[in-house]
Amino acid sequence: MSEPLKIALLGAGVVGSQVARILDEQAGELEARVGRPLEIIGVGVRDVAKERPGIDPSLITADLEPLVEAADVVIEVMGGMEPAGSLVRRALTSGTSVVTANKELLAENLAEFSSLADASGADLYFEAAVAGAIPIVRPLRESLVGDEVYEVMGILNGTTNFILDKMITSGLEFDEALQQAKDLGYAEADPTADVGGHDAAAKAALLAGLAFHSDVKGSQVFREGITGITKQDIEAAKAMNCTVKLLAVASINGDDVAVKVHPAMVPLTHPLANVSGAFNAVFVTSREAGELMFLGPGAGGAPTASAVMGDVVTVARHIVRGGSTPSSSNYRRRRVSDIGASRTRYFISLEVEDRPGILAKSATVFATHHVSVQTVQQSYLEGLERQDGFSARLGFMTHEATESDLAAVVEELRAADFVGPNVRFMRIEGS
């Protein structure tokens, strides 16, 4: 029997315990696929006192650095910036391949880690860091590497997708839908990372970097969460035959890259509109391949572990057979464009007095700031919605415009005496 490959597993939580289980249950199958057995030489944790169901207690250790140094492959699923960052750096520097699911860590350090990996000949794989079990990192890094990607658009956070679904199907306000998500275990006690769009922004940075061969950090991603979405926004979207999704959008913008996470109206005819509940999906537009979509579970221990294990087999095969995949793909060095220069379509809703000339005055505001209007809908307000003489609502759908021009329109409308205080806008994607 050939000598086992030594695996250091960092982290014994939801994902780590599933990785340990698969390595145990599928040992024979994995050996056949790799050509050598895979053996966990230690499970590194910060707190050895904590109980770890399903993990052999004799493997648990808090001596993380010696564990990493003894390994052929490091699996990092402990999360957080430290000590994960130092351990990954140590492994890559010494030529030890790393598989990680740590999106926060990668979103700030991918360029550095890639350089370390390429300098030492180590592999750095991270399929599980974006969109859970959906193979999207590998298609972008390898399948589409002979093509030119124009745009990557995704639903990358299951919690917010669940909450928005609830608002749409049950007519709930945000707070009510969030509470349901908490009750069902889909949202954490502190849901900020999800509903604020931080989780999606880290993933968007990774996708943008891969798709456009540039260095994009999570902190450079324009980010707007879903906490401000109201029942009125949802109703407006429905009236336009759209749904509302928290989207991550990364696209070529001239020589730059635009990377944004925000709620958006998506036409019901777009494939992303039908992605419901805890599912994730990524929609890719490229020069040669056209439109591709990838759909699957975006989170969960077993699906994430599946993605981790696919990477583990690949790097293990490289060790057995030689070779590695280049990590540094940021040779294009595109800059992240200022959000103001980013272009998309918009829906703007405002309340006005119902008298002649108001529509024209409103439309003039758009024209002044070079925002071209595609359609306008007028509806009449009733009951509680009708306040202070503002008895009609105008819904403008625009052609593509820059964020800065749109912001100027919204600012001027908010200041106008013929417009009520409730001026709302939402980006439209996928049309």
Next chain:
Amino acid sequence: MSEPLKIALLGAGVVGSQVARILDEQAGELEARVGRPLEIIGVGVRDVAKERPGIDPSLITADLEPLVEAADVVIEVMGGMEPAGSLVRRALTSGTSVVTANKELLAENLAEFSSLADASGADLYFEAAVAGAIPIVRPLRESLVGDEVYEVMGILNGTTNFILDKMITSGLEFDEALQQAKDLGYAEADPTADVGGHDAAAKAALLAGLAFHSDVKGSQVFREGITGITKQDIEAAKAMNCTVKLLAVASINGDDVAVKVHPAMVPLTHPLANVSGAFNAVFVTSREAGELMFLGPGAGGAPTASAVMGDVVTVARHIVRGGSTPSSSNYRRRRVSDIGASRTRYFISLEVEDRPGILAKSATVFATHHVSVQTVQQSYLEGLERQDGFSARLGFMTHEATESDLAAVVEELRAADFVGPNVRFMRIEGS
């Protein structure tokens, strides 16, 4: 400047000309991605007299063997069994990596080619052979290699998907829809390969082999085309909240693999039901990852060339950096099960006399052959449909049963004196 990698391009048709264009237009980008320039040293064709728009005439040659021998990478997009097969064999035997889009060739020879590649250390990549630009070969070979796939189900032929769509949306009979597909250039003058399911069967064999680590040949795939589908079948599907798709289904069946291509009823709620027109899609169910779907253009020169070029960059990187991906993954050696042992659900429609006891007699036929009925619907026939005293139609939806038990039911019903001659059945998938 580093020395170029020498590319032999075999084939100058729809795909070959697009590959040549991308290699030319994206030369700088591809060099950055690979680390060395890629240079076409010759374009091999069978008929040098034919005009090849977009291809440098000085590169055209019919001396195929010397071209292959001089190359670092062979791109085979000429199609057909010979001379493609001999040329691929020659390349792989001598350690030259091959990228091919030739599904017919691979569906009969993948196991042999893989062994040749592994023996010489060459790479064999074929993303473009299945589902055009959709990355599905790589996810099955690499992303899901740490998981266990249970079932792969796909819409793998755009022509038949277009024809069935037409029948469903416009109420056409098969011949009329086929004519429209021909008029629009979606079907060839001789449409047998598409409508007979041969094209989908070759792709199904490749997917089954990859997913289940076994040797599956196209000729072993159970195959039923769409030529027998009638307006009545479509109406029956609609009445059951289903659509009709030509599906390729490969699944674990005990220790064996079941691989089938046939028209099937698919519930409208299933993601595959919404894949329309010339799109392809593959739906994968695995032990750890759960359900994944991949969607995109299934054919066309540019999309197929995108898939070819992704593979070319990968094998070129292996040449520059060392390493290769193991091709032989048929170590599980699962057998392809007899179609009779394959299990699924069925819809059976029959015409009967409208008198007491007939439903019971019909149901007894199912019970006799161990086929469990889930629902029965009775409708009354009018006008032309009503013939020879058979005035009612029964629609049976079954639980899972084997093909051989179902065949016995259909045979007995066809022979029964209380049943009219028009006994039809269709498999139900994705429910």
